[in-house]
Structure formats: structure tokens, C-alpha cells
Amino acid sequence: MKRSDDSEREKRRKRRRLLQELGEQKIPFLSPSDPGFQQLWDTSYSGLMLRRSGSLPPGLDERVQSALSTLRDRGCLLRDLVRVRERDVFTAVSRALVGQPGCTYRYLDTRLFTIPWHCEEDEGLGRNEGHGDKPCCDAGLRAACKALWELNQFFCSDVQQHQNARASKRKRSEAEEEEGEEKAKSEGCSEDRTCEEKEERKAGEDSDSGQGCSRSSPHSSKSGPIRFNITLINYMDPASMSQLKEEPYYGMGKMAVGWHHDENLVPLSPVAVYSYSCPRETKTEAVKPAEEKEGQTSNEGEKGDEEGGSREEEEEAGDEGTSKEEGEKEKACWRVGLKVAWDIHTPGLALPLQSGDCYYMTDDLNRTHQHCVLAGDTARFSSTHRVAQCITGTLEYIQKRCSEALENLHTDPETGAKSLRSLLLSTLQHIEDIHNEVEFEWLRQYWFQGRRYARFCSWWSKPMERLETDWKQMERMTELLLAVVEDESNVQENRQEMAETLLNALSDRQQHRQTWRDRCQSSLAQTLPPEEAPVDRPYWTSDDPEMPLPFDLSDIISRVESLLWRM
Ligand SMILES: O=C(O)CCC(=O)C(=O)O
Numbered sequence: 424m425k426r427s428d429d430s431e432r433e434k435r436r437k438r439r440r441l442l443q444e445l446g447e448q449k450i451p452f453l454s455p456s457d458p459g460f461q462q463l464w465d466t467s468y469s470g471l472m473l474r475r476s477g478s479l480p481p482g483l484d485e486r487v488q489s490a491l492s493t494l495r496d497r498g499c500l501l502r503d504l505v506r507v508r509e510r511d512v513f514t515a516v517s518r519a520l521v522g523q524p525g526c527t528y529r530y531l532d533t534r535l536f537t538i539p540w541h542c543e544e545d546e547g548l549g550r551n552e553g554h555g556d557k558p559c560c561d562a563g564l565r566a567a568c569k570a571l572w573e574l575n576q577f578f579c580s581d582v583q584q585h586q587n588a589r590a591s592k593r594k595r596s597e598a599e600e601e602e603g604e605e606k607a608k609s610e611g612c613s614e615d616r617t618c619e620e621k622e623e624r625k626a627g628e629d630s631d632s633g634q635g636c637s638r639s640s641p642h643s644s645k646s647g648p649i650r651f652n653i654t655l656i657n658y659m660d661p662a663s664m665s666q667l668k669e670e671p672y673y674g675m676g677k678m679a680v681g682w683h684h685d686e687n688l689v690p691l692s693p694v695a696v697y698s699y700s701c702p703r704e705t706k707t708e709a710v711k712p713a714e715e716k717e718g719q720t721s722n723e724g725e726k727g728d729e730e731g732g733s734r735e736e737e738e739e740a741g742d743e744g745t746s747k748e749e750g751e752k753e754k755a756c757w758r759v760g761l762k763v764a765w766d767i768h769t770p771g772l773a774l775p776l777q778s779g780d781c782y783y784m785t786d787d788l789n790r791t792h793q794h795c796v797l798a799g800d801t802a803r804f805s806s807t808h809r810v811a812q813c814i815t816g817t818l819e820y821i822q823k824r825c826s827e828a829l830e831n832l833h834t835d836p837e838t839g840a841k842s843l844r845s846l847l848l849s850t851l852q853h854i855e856d857i858h859n860e861v862e863f864e865w866l867r868q869y870w871f872q873g874r875r876y877a878r879f880c881s882w883w884s885k886p887m888e889r890l891e892t893d894w895k896q897m898e899r900m901t902e903l904l905l906a907v908v909e910d911e912s913n914v915q916e917n918r919q920e921m922a923e924t925l926l927n928a929l930s931d932r933q934q935h936r937q938t939w940r941d942r943c944q945s946s947l948a949q950t951l952p953p954e955e956a957p958v959d960r961p962y963w964t965s966d967d968p969e970m971p972l973p974f975d976l977s978d979i980i981s982r983v984e985s986l987l988w989r990m
């Protein structure tokens with residue numbers, strides 16, 4: 424908590440300084456119709472790679488596009504109620520997470536849970552966790568997720584090829600530098616492009632094609648094959664958005680997603696994006712979770728609330744007569760914007776995306792640069808494939824943690840009486856940490872997003888029930904610890920340390936429960952229809968016979984505090 428607050432403050436300071444330095448001016452940015460565009464791309468944005476539409480295997484475009492429409496029409500795409508700089512805001516885009524079963528992705532204090540994708544070798548995993556053979560979603564949704572999985576497979580190998588090609592190109596030019604240029608020419612690579620294509624083909628033959636449903640941990644770009652484990656789907660129809668923010672630094676236009684780095688990815692792992700601008704939707708029952716209100720929509724960027732002007736002409740626009748026209752055409756298009764992080768000297772880059780285009784962010788582009796999405800005229804989907812850092816983000820992980828904690832709970836086989844096996848300080852600390860983790864990172868995150876998951880996919884329902892059962896046992900364990908600490912006749916020599924450990928855990932718990940209650944009761948949350956509204960769960964009243972401790976811990980906290988004073 425503390426550390427991230429500090430870095431937030433530091434960022435805010437940096438941002439303010441940059442905006443001050445900039446004053447009313449805009450930083451130039453280049454589009455394809457501007458002279459110097461390609462050179463800027465090559466020099467300052469070389470980790471960005473574009474695959475024009477038509478690059479996918481036959482039939483896949485159609486399957487993916489129909490999958491995306493299915494997700495929208497089923498109501499799976501929803502605006503997230505995220506936290507940006509301690510404020511609750513709806514994302515401007517509607518989203519869904521599709522990916523490896525049991526995987527989650529955390530962004531802007533929100534943990535999204537995957538709708539599992541299904542692949543041939545792996546039918547079992549697509550089944551309902553804990554429901555035997557019953558599938559977790561209906562055939563239409565399953566087919567949609569499978570198409571996205573196929574797209575994922577394509578991206579895994581295509582990005583790999585591209586990266587291998589870049590690596591060998593780099594090696595080659597190093598070698599060339601050493602050996603002088605004569606020899607390289609004799610190999611017949613007169614044109615760089617041909618050479619690169621040759622390398623790509625070769626790299627493709629070498630590259631691992633067996634990725635896929637492997638559940639082993641994903642690798643970064645530098646080691647081993649690329650395994651995108653999730654895709655975050657975005658959708659927005661600008662016609663239904665009354666007020667998108669203007670891009671503030673460059674005057675690039677209206678933003679659907681503000682400037683940001685993608686969070687929680689394996690370091691140096693690439694991101695692959697499929698862009699689909701679709702014909703305008705005619706149905707009115709479209710997903711529209713909340714009325715938009717003044718200042719309640721976020722473009723989630725790192726941009727401050729300070730709004731710059733919105734001068735639309737680019738300073739560095741070319742002087743050809745066609746340039747302005749082309750510029751206008753480009754603005755009707757959806758575009759991805761890129762900038763070097765914390766830099767107001769390098770021009771920005773705005774890359775228009777036709778429907779079916781894909782782009783890759785490779786190397787350290789996501790770390791050294793920020794990107795944003797600039798809204799075009801039509802509705803548009805994107806499927807953004809990532810290697811999520813999921814060491815602490817899988818169901819398997821949290822289930823294992825819960826078992827670890829519960830190992831310390833002993834039940835007397837005769838009497839059924841419960842007790843703690845070990846009172847070792849580090850063990851107690853570990854258990855209380857897990858207790859908080861499962862409550863705040865899993866249960867409350869899940870229920871905060873309402874009943875949205877269970878509506879169309881039941882994959883998470885049983886696991887969440889089981890996690891809640893485990894968590895309830897941990898409430899019992901905290902009660903047992905409290906009893907030990909409060910037992911004056913207890914001669915435990917580390918009773919004071921135990922009390923301190925308990926107090927810390929309880930204070931954290933109390934504070935986080937309050938934060939989640941506030942998030943659930945925020946005025947924005949109130950605007951959501953019942954089936955999407957946040958649920959403050961677990962919640963119970965003090966007369967609940969099933970619950971050993973009260974929801975509100977303030978009395979217990981005071982008891983432990985005063986006990987510590989008396990020690
Ligand atoms: O829609 C896109 O092209 C990219 C979206 C994006 O940056 C994100 O979801 O993080």
C-alpha cells in the first residue's frame with residue numbers, strides 16, 4: 424500500500440513538471456502521411472511491429488470477428504469499475520478476459536477472471552471445475568473462446584518468428600560490423616526487406632510449434648517460446664460515448680484508452696493485438712451497463728486531470744496538398760498512439776489501424792513507452808494477447824496457499840474440538856497473510872464484479888465457493904489465535920509478539936474491508952443494474968451463528984490494543 428502511494432505521488436509530481444514545462448504547447452506527433460514517419464518508427468519505436476490485415480490463416484479472421492460479436496451480444500463485455508488514483512471510475516471501453524482456465528489478470532486494482540478458452544488437446548480443462556463433465560458455457564460461447572484461442576496460437580508463433588528474425592538480424596549486423604560490409608553483400612541480400620523475410624521464414628521453421636495448452640509457467644521473450652496466456656478483449660462504440668477525453672500532450676484526438684503501460688506482464692514479454700472495426704451495431708439491447716455522467720469515465724491513462732487544449736492540426740504536418748486530407752482520413756480510423764515515457768522531446772507516433780490489422784509490442788517497448796488508443800468513427804473491438812504475470816494469480820496458486828494455512832488447524836478426532844497446531848510466530852503471520860490474500864485478492868475481487876461471470880460461464884462458481892469455505896476456516900483460526908492471546912493464564916512467552924502479529928493482521932483486514940465496502944457503495948456502483956452491481960461478500964451480521972468473528976473488527980482491535988498496553 425505505502426510503496427504504491429509513494430510512487431503514485433512521485434508520478435503525479437513528474438507529470439505536473441512535464442505539463443508545466445510544456446505549457447500550452449503541444450508536442451509534435453507523426454502519422455503515416457507525414458515525412459519522417461518511417462524514420463521515427465525505426466529509430467524511436469522499433470519494438471512496434473504491424474501486420475496488415477489478411478495475415479491470419481484462412482478463415483480465422485471470420486471466426487475471430489464472429490467470436491468478438493458473440494461476446495458482445497451475450498453481454499460478456501462490460502465496463503470495469505476500476506480505481507485510478509484512489510478514485511472509482513468506469514473504463515470507457517467494455518472488457519472481458521478470455522484465457523487459460525483458472526488464470527486471472529490484475530489491472531487498476533481489479534482482478535479479472537478468465538472465461539476459459541478451449542483447445543483440442545485440452546477439452547478437460549474447459550470443463551466446469553468441480554462439475555464433472557458438464558461444460559461451463561454453452562456451445563456458442565465455447566466456439567467463440569476457441570476462435571480466440573486459435574488466434575492466440577497464431578500470435579504465439581508469429582510473434583516468435585518476428586522476434587527470432589529481429590534477433591538474427593541484430594546478430595548479423597553485429598557480425599557485419601566486425602567483418603566489414605563486403606562479405607554480407609556477397610550473400611545476395613541486396614535488400615534488407617528480402618533478407619528479413621528470409622530470416623522470418625527460417626525462424627518459423629525453427630520455432631517451437633508445440634505451445635498451446637501447456638500450463639507450465641510462461642516465459643519472457645528472451646527465453647523459450649512465447650506463451651500468451653490471456654487476451655483482454657476491448658470494445659467501444661464511440662457513438663454511445665458522450666464525452667471522450669482529448670489526448671492532452673500531442674493533440675492526437677479523442678482517446679478510448681488513455682496513456683498507459685500494460686500492467687502485470689512477464690518482464691519483456693510481447694503483447695499482440697488484433698483490431699476489428701465493425702459495422703455499426705443496430706440492435707439497441709446492446710451492452711450499456713451504466714449511464715455516463717460527468718467526469719465518471721476513465722481513460723485510465725497516467726494523464727492527470729489537467730486538461731490540455733485540443734488543437735487539432737499537427738505542427739509538423741507535411742506540406743503536400745494531400746497531407747491534410749489524409750490526416751483527416753486517418754482520424755476517422757482507429758489509431759494506436761505511442762510515446763516515449765516521460766519524454767516531451769521525441770515526437771509521438773500515431774498508427775492508423777484498418778479492420779483486421781494486428782500490431783505487436785515487442786522487446787522493452789511496453790516498459791520504455793506508453794500507448795493509448797484513439798477512437799475512430801466506428802465501433803471497434805481489440806483482442807490484446809499477453810503473457811500475464813500469474814505467479815500469484817492462478818486458482819491453483821491460491822488453492823495451494825489455502826491448504827497451507829489450513830494445515831495448522833487441528834481437529835480433535837474424539838471431541839471435534841479445534842486448535843492451532845503451531846504457535847510459531849512466522850507460521851501465525853503466514854496464515855493471517857493468506858487469510859487476507861484470499862479475502863481481498865480473490866473473494867472480494869470476484870464478488871465486486873457482481874454476478875457477471877456466473878451469468879454466462881460457471882467455471883468460477885464452484886472454486887469460489889470452495890475458497891469461501893476455506894476462508895471461513897481461517898476466520899475460525901483467527902478466533903483461536905485471539906483466544907490464545909487473550910488467555911491471561913497462558914504462559915506462552917511470546918504472547919506479546921503474537922498479539923502484535925494479530926493486531927497488524929486485524930488492522931489491515933479492517934481497513935481493507937472498509938475500502939471494499941466504500942467501493943461497493945460508491946455512487947457509480949449504484950448506477951449498475953442488479954446483475955452487474957458489486958456484491959459486498961463475504962458480509963454477515965454479528966448474530967450469524969456460522970461466523971466465529973464479527974465482520975466489523977473494531978471491538979476486537981481495541982481489545983488487543985489495550986491488552987498490549989497492559990503487557
Ligand atoms: O485496443 C488496443 O489496440 C489496445 C488496448 C490497450 O492498450 C489495452 O487494453 O491495454
Ligand SMILES: [Fe+2]
Binds near residue numbers: 684685794
Ligand atoms: Fe494497453
